[in-house]
Amino acid sequence: MAQKIIVFGNQKGGTGKSxxxxxxxxxLLLKDRNxxxxxxxxxxxxxxxxxxxxxxxxxxxxxxxxxxxxxxxxSEADSVISMERENLETFTKLMYDLSSYEYVIIDTxxxxxxxxxxxxxxxxxxxxxxxxxxIDLDLLVRIDDLTSNTIRPSTYAEMVWEQKKxxxxxxxxxxxxVVLVNRMxxxxxxxxxxxxxxxxxLSKRIGFRLASxxxxxxxxxxxxxxxxxxxxxxxxxxxQMSLSHIAARQELYDLMRALKV
Ligand SMILES: Nc1ncnc2c1ncn2[C@@H]1O[C@H](COP(=O)(O)OP(=O)(O)O)[C@@H](O)[C@H]1O
Ligand SMILES: [Mg+2]
Numbered sequence: 442m443a444q445k446i447i448v449f450g451n452q453k454g455g456t457g458k459s460x461x462x463x464x465x466x467x468x469l470l471l472k473d474r475n476x477x478x479x480x481x482x483x484x485x486x487x488x489x490x491x492x493x494x495x496x497x498x499x500x501x502x503x504x505x506x507x508x509x510x511x512x513x514x515x516s517e518a519d520s521v522i523s524m525e526r527e528n529l530e531t532f533t534k535l536m537y538d539l540s541s542y543e544y545v546i547i548d549t550x551x552x553x554x555x556x557x558x559x560x561x562x563x564x565x566x567x568x569x570x571x572x573x574x575x576i577d578l579d580l581l582v583r584i585d586d587l588t589s590n591t592i593r594p595s596t597y598a599e600m601v602w603e604q605k606k607x608x609x610x611x612x613x614x615x616x617x618x619v620v621l622v623n624r625m626x627x628x629x630x631x632x633x634x635x636x637x638x639x640x641x642x643l644s645k646r647i648g649f650r651l652a653s654x655x656x657x658x659x660x661x662x663x664x665x666x667x668x669x670x671x672x673x674x675x676x677x678x679x680x681q682m683s684l685s686h687i688a689a690r691q692e693l694y695d696l697m698r699a700l701k702v
Contacts, residue, residue, distance in 0.1 A: 448564040452597040454551030457570040457623035459487035467670040470506040477542040482550035483514040495668025515556040562604040570623040622654035652699040
């Protein structure tokens, strides 16, 4: 197996899984790491397309680094049993095929499916970006009553728990679950203070650690079409460095430090 398998997951779309996965990939490539990427969200294919766009930009900018990428569609077998068996076989084989890479970064869909579960069970690290909202918090943990502090894990947290067990049974490995808030508003709102407080309090009980997140920044949305990231330099199509751009880089370096990569 690769030194570190990092899975981006959350049972909700639009939280920044594909965008942040791409940024982490480029961060690692720029540190001369050997990186393979896998898109388990073949239906949406955002991660794959981000990489394809990068390949196009590479044609005129040969210095740009590209990961070794695989798109993995799920099995289409008729019965659930054969479908699950086929998925597990394909995924296990792919992980063995990629074992010479230092890092394998995997993007998963914002909905539950068998292949995504399997991908989670192979993770050394699961990164769950969420938006700055109580709706997103509810997808992580069900807070039945704030005052009496009664909580129960959401379906996603239960799924992660299940995959931690599967991983432990398979190879005694442990999964480090990292949650972060993405697209934070620039103002420190009461909402966010409240959210941070709850997340910090919950992390131990639900079994994740909280990493510092990313602010809402236009630059993240602008770079997709060129396949570039805020770390790419010396490419004509990259917008001029702004303060926000520098701050965004710092947020990414902070995440990489939290992941010890
Ligand atoms: N920090 C951010 N600031 C601004 N826009 C962001 C940020 N992170 C992601 N986005 C944008 O949010 C949208 C959803 O991101 P995406 O990575 O596709 O999420 P997911 O993979 O979880 O569905 C995209 O349009 C993306 O450009
Ligand atoms: Mg996505």
